[in-house]
Amino acid sequence: MPLFSSPPKALCLIRLSAIGDCVHAVAMVQAIQRQWPQTRIVWIMGKMEAQLLGDLPGIDVIAFDKKAGLKGYLQIWRQLRSIRFDALLHMQSALRASVLSLGIKAKIRLGFDKQRAGDGQSLFTNIKVTSPTSLHVLDGFMAFAQTLGIxxxxxxxYIPTSTTDDAWAQEQIQNKPTLLICPAASKAFKNWTTTGYAALADYAAEHGLQVILCGGPSELERTMAEEICNLSQSNPLSLIGKTNLKQLMALIKQSSMVLAPDTGPTHMxxxxxIPVLGLYAHHNPQRTGPYLCRPYVVSVYESLITAQTGKPVGELAWRTRLKDDSAMQQIxxxxxxxxxxxxxxxxPAIKGS
Structure with missing residues (x-):
């Protein structure tokens, strides 16, 4: 039975990170909004995630600064001390999220079940959301909405971008069919080779697409971009370190295809x-891959994890990660x-046809 037969007045959601997971959670939150447009939703998320999602329509976003230590927790608790929520959606198996939940007033506290909970999260919740048969993180989030009664x-x-950011993206893309390559993930072992990216840039150019590189300002990403450009014959445009998250979102919206490893821009x-060509080796793409483009993922996870564990994927725990820092080179x-x-x-619209 669903928890609510009529719309609750107020819900609080805790999902602090990461970008891709928060983007998954947007779909869940907006499903709630479609059925219960009058319900107040407060979402506590990380500071970086709030840069992308802080202006979601109808959502009260509160940015949590984990680097602020105790002050960060106290600030959130003071801000919400006068609100008693009908339910708390505790959607992050991390101790900092569980500690944060202690200061949220809600009798009903939903969390993951035994299959997906971690870091002692089950100690902080009183309703365990049944994991769906689907492995994917997004479906696990949607189970929260289903439990509520959605x-x-x-x-x-719907993730808004400003007219200024849209205009900036238009200046870069100029209405041309575009392959957007996001070469780097937050963890270096998830990255493919610069030789490979350069070859795909040239291959895309042969098929009539211009190529743009995007990513953050880290030294690793700048080095990768420089190597890709030097190895490529097609002269890709590098915007590495030149975009904020809203500009990146605007750029993605106007591109034709995104090529990336297991990282946030695939979910954006x-x-x-936008069609996504995802590259996977360390995590099961059926769990973390681009939700609508999982059939197009290039993955060596299945073969390598079976060789490493001696078990087929279906017999492994939900979060099982391949432990091989050179695995992406097998693609x-x-x-x-x-x-x-x-x-x-x-x-076919990728090429503008």
Missing amino acids: QDLTPRW ATAAG TIEQVKAGFDKLLQDF
Whole structure:
């Protein structure tokens, strides 16, 4: 039975990080909004995530600064001390999120069940949301909405960008078919090779797409961009370190395809309805891959994890990660070209046709 037969007055959501997971949570939150437009929703998220999602329509976003220590917790608790929520959606298995939940007034406290809970989260919740049969993180989030009583769980997203950011993105893309390559993940072992990215940049150019590189300002990302540009014959445009999250979102919205490893921009592209060619080795793409483009993922996870554990994927724990820092190098250029070709075949609009 659903928890609510009529719309609750106020819900609080804790999902602090990371960018991709918060983008998944947007689909869940907006499913709630469609059915219960008058329900107040307060979402506590990380400072960086709030840069992208802080202006979601109808959501009271509160940015949590984990670097502020105790002051960060006290600030949130003071801000919400006068509100008693109908339910708390504790959607992050991290101790800092559980500690944060202690200062939220709510009798009903939803959390993950045994399959997906971690870091002692079950000690801080009183309703365990049953994990769906689907492995994907997004479906696990949607189970929270279903438990509340939401009926339409179809993932849909609206992440606004300003006219200024849209105009800036337009200046970069100029209405041309564009492959946007986000070469770097937050963890270096998730990255593919610069040789591979350069080859795909040239391959995309041969198919009539311009290529733009995007990413953050870290030394690793700048070095990767420089190497890709030096190795490529097609002269890709590098915007590495030159975008904030809103500009990146605007850029993704106007691109034709995104190529990236297991990182946030793959999910931002999914939210924008842009085809994604994801590259995976360390995590099961059926759990963390681009939700709407999982059939196009290039993955060596399945074969490598079976070789490492001696078990098929279906017998492994939900979060099982491949422990091999060189695993992404097992992905071949030919495999990625084949994935690119499949996307072009199934999404002819990529080339503007």
